[in-house]
Amino acid sequence: xxxxxxxxxxxxxxxxxxxxxxxxxxxxxxxxxxxxxxxxxxxxxxxxxxxxxxxxxxxxxxxxxxxxxxxxxxxxxxxxxxxxxxxxxxxxxxxxxxxxxxxxxxxxxxxxxxxxxxxxxxxxxxxxxxxxxxxxxxxxxxxxxxxxxxxxxxxxxxxxxxxxxxxxxxxxxxxxxxxxxxxxxxxxxxxxxxxxxxxxxxxxxx
Amino acid sequence: xxxxxxxxxxxxxxxxxxxxxxxxxxxxxxxxxxxxxxxxxxxxxxxxxxxxxxxxxxxxxxxxxxxxxxxxxxxxxxxxxxxxxxxxxxxxxxxxxxxxxxxxxxxxxxxxxxxxxxxxxxxxxxxxxxxxxxxxxxxxxxxxxxxxxxxxxxxxxxxxxxxxxxxxxxxxxxxxxxxxxxxxxxxxxxxxxxxxxxxxxxxxxxxxxxxxxxxxxxxxxxxxxxxxxxxxxxxxxxxxxxxxxxxxxxxxxxxxxxxxxxxxxxxxxxxxxxxxxxxxxxxxxxxxxxxxxxxxxxxxxxxxxxxxxxxxxxxxxxxxxxxxxxxxxxxxxxxxxxxxxxxxxxxxxxxxxxxxxxxxxxxxxxxxxxxxxxxxxxxxxxxxxxxxxxxxxxxxxxxxxxxxxxxxxxxxxxxxxxxxxxxxxxxxxxxxxxxxxxxxxxxxxxxxxxxxxxxxxxxxxxxxxxxxxxxxxxxxxxxxx
Numbered sequence: 001x002x003x004x005x006x007x008x009x010x011x012x013x014x015x016x017x018x019x020x021x022x023x024x025x026x027x028x029x030x031x032x033x034x035x036x037x038x039x040x041x042x043x044x045x046x047x048x049x050x051x052x053x054x055x056x057x058x059x060x061x062x063x064x065x066x067x068x069x070x071x072x073x074x075x076x077x078x079x080x081x082x083x084x085x086x087x088x089x090x091x092x093x094x095x096x097x098x099x100x101x102x103x104x105x106x107x108x109x110x111x112x113x114x115x116x117x118x119x120x121x122x123x124x125x126x127x128x129x130x131x132x133x134x135x136x137x138x139x140x141x142x143x144x145x146x147x148x149x150x151x152x153x154x155x156x157x158x159x160x161x162x163x164x165x166x167x168x169x170x171x172x173x174x175x176x177x178x179x180x181x182x183x184x185x186x187x188x189x190x191x192x193x194x195x196x197x198x199x200x201x202x203x204x205x206x
Numbered sequence: 207x208x209x210x211x212x213x214x215x216x217x218x219x220x221x222x223x224x225x226x227x228x229x230x231x232x233x234x235x236x237x238x239x240x241x242x243x244x245x246x247x248x249x250x251x252x253x254x255x256x257x258x259x260x261x262x263x264x265x266x267x268x269x270x271x272x273x274x275x276x277x278x279x280x281x282x283x284x285x286x287x288x289x290x291x292x293x294x295x296x297x298x299x300x301x302x303x304x305x306x307x308x309x310x311x312x313x314x315x316x317x318x319x320x321x322x323x324x325x326x327x328x329x330x331x332x333x334x335x336x337x338x339x340x341x342x343x344x345x346x347x348x349x350x351x352x353x354x355x356x357x358x359x360x361x362x363x364x365x366x367x368x369x370x371x372x373x374x375x376x377x378x379x380x381x382x383x384x385x386x387x388x389x390x391x392x393x394x395x396x397x398x399x400x401x402x403x404x405x406x407x408x409x410x411x412x413x414x415x416x417x418x419x420x421x422x423x424x425x426x427x428x429x430x431x432x433x434x435x436x437x438x439x440x441x442x443x444x445x446x447x448x449x450x451x452x453x454x455x456x457x458x459x460x461x462x463x464x465x466x467x468x469x470x471x472x473x474x475x476x477x478x479x480x481x482x483x484x485x486x487x488x489x490x491x492x493x494x495x496x497x498x499x500x501x502x503x504x505x506x507x508x509x510x511x512x513x514x515x516x517x518x519x520x521x522x523x524x525x526x527x528x529x530x531x532x533x534x535x536x537x538x539x540x541x542x543x544x545x546x547x548x549x550x551x552x553x554x555x556x557x558x559x560x561x562x563x564x565x566x567x568x569x570x571x572x573x574x575x576x577x578x579x580x581x582x583x584x585x586x587x588x589x590x591x592x593x594x595x596x597x598x599x600x601x602x603x604x605x606x607x608x609x610x611x612x613x614x615x616x617x618x619x620x621x622x623x624x625x626x627x628x629x630x631x632x633x634x635x636x637x638x639x640x641x642x643x644x645x646x647x648x649x650x651x652x653x654x655x656x657x658x659x660x661x662x663x664x665x666x667x668x669x670x671x672x673x674x675x676x677x678x679x680x681x682x683x684x685x686x687x
Binding site for chain 2: 007008009010011012013014015017018021022025026030039042043046047050051109110113114117128131132133136137138139141150152153154155156157158159160161163164166167
């Protein structure tokens with residue numbers, strides 16, 4: 001896919017869109033809470049990837065997580081900008097900078113949490129779905145999933161522990177993702193990412 | 207074909223098979239990758255939680271049974287990760303040796319406080335308010351004197367606040383072409399999708415999105431296919447899976463013309479079979495009750511291969527002949543024909559499962575209406591030969607103007623077309639107009655799809671009644687299974 005994009009194959013761009021557009025749009029919508037703004041971010045993100053197909057480094061993780069990272073970065077940056085603009089317009093009545101930072105941080109965390117939920121193993125997601133959205137207790141959850149109660153408790157705890165990692169991220173760097181900038185601005189990654197394979201190994205067959 | 211998954215580092219050797227693979231839903235196909243700019247791991251218990259990063263599965267998570275049976279739920283993988291502090295290994299052990307919860311409830315009889323390990327295992331359920339009142343009370347009492355559990359409880363409770371119902375916002379199908387256009391404006395494609403293939407690209411992507419939103423049960427929903435057999439409307443009932451099989455079988459005509467494999471394989475009828483015979487051969491072999499697995503991906507992969515192959519073949523292939531049995535179309539027209547049929551049948555499916563569905567973008571719709579208008583003189587001649595239309599009123603030399611019907615299609619994708627009435631070789635010309643009809647583009651497409659009969663089509667008309675009748679019937683006769 002990366003090669004096809006680099007080669008300038010428009011058909012590959014269409015496939016990329018079909019694969020990731022709903023992820024990109026929903027993350028952008030979570031941050032910005034505005035459909036038109038999410039449309040614009042979607043255009044920006046795919047435009048960026050199409051213009052810089054080499055910016056993605058498979059060694060750094062999956063394409064999906066990379067796309068999600070770019071999206072969140074773009075959306076948070078847009079939010080920062082609109083907040084700053086409206087603060088300027090409000091003059092004296094503008095919210096304190098700390099308040100603005102809190103709002104931006106919250107939006108960014110919400111987008112991370114969404115991504116974590118869509119990316120966690122399906123059994124954990126299913127357990128959370130039953131217990132939280134369908135208000136089943138853990139025994140009913142176990143019965144619904146056909147697992148032991150031990151296992152249901154374990155999945156709920158594990159799912160929430162994964163989700164809680166959405167909180168411990170640093171503020172995103174305010175690096176512009178403009179069309180001219182080369183993507184040295186890829187989200188910083190710790191040397192030991194939580195999900196990166198400890199050794200080589202395929203995820204699963206295609 | 208190989209897809210973007212190639213990009214995800216799955217090609218690394220080793221590791222596969224060490225851990226049961228948990229299938230995740232299609233939209234999260236790349237689940238196992240790292241989170242973007244994920245924070246450094248807390249030392250524990252996350253080292254244990256994160257487990258086998260290759261599959262994205264925490265260590266010890268048992269494989270879900272496809273047909274779960276509580277009595278046979280698998281034990282967690284007993285092999286502990288070798289780099290985990292022994293203190294944490296125990297967490298994943300079963301609380302009791304016997305896993306039947308009915309005989310070994312997590313809490314002992316009232317009175318004795320449950321052990322730390324049991325209470326700790328309850329923290330997730332507690333944070334979600336999914337414990338019994340007794341368990342809740344026991345956990346909360348424990349939190350007052352166990353700092354580690356109290357810290358975790360707080361963290362998990364905060365995490366619950368991050369759960370958010372998934373957005374049910376459907377992406378605007380028109381956003382796709384806007385985004386792709388924007389991209390191509392920033393960096394022109396070196397291998398573009400030919401213009402005549404873009405409606406097919408857009409319509410197959412839209413149908414694919416609809417199919418991905420559907421549950422498995424909906425694949426068996428009955429769908430009524432309707433067309434006009436030349437004299438009267440006919441219909442046939444199949445399922446959603448049957449419709450996709452039909453689209454794939456007929457798309458296969460274009461695929462084979464481009465040198466791609468025939469999706470029917472050995473089941474393909476000999477010679478150059480009609481779309482209908484190919485469809486029936488497919489239904490006969492695969493059945494019409496096909497679930498998503500049998501047909502969704504093969505259909506989508508074939509449509510992507512068609513677009514890709516057409517892109518590489520480029521404009522030089524536009525006039526390549528695609529045989530359809532009794533007739534044939536140039537490749538450029540067969541892509542429009544397939545786009546039209548994809549849209550029409552996607553509409554049939556959407557109606558059957560009660561989902562909304564949008565018509566093609568106006569520029570694409572115009573190309574589809576244009577194809578139908580260009581096919582009309584041949585369809586008229588065919589009907590004349592079959593004795594179903596009035597004979598020509600005069601001989602017209604090939605390439606010269608003859609009696610003409612002015613077709614005015616209003617609304618989205620509309621325009622003006624001048625249909626030669628007497629012979630496919632004649633030219634339609636405004637000066638020779640003997641009749642004029644005006645109808646909405648949606649009405650015209652419904653007629654051309656055979657969804658409404660010529661008699662019930664809402665059409666403004668002026669001029670020779672017989673010519674109008676013949677053209678409306680010929681339009682309906684463009685439809686087929």
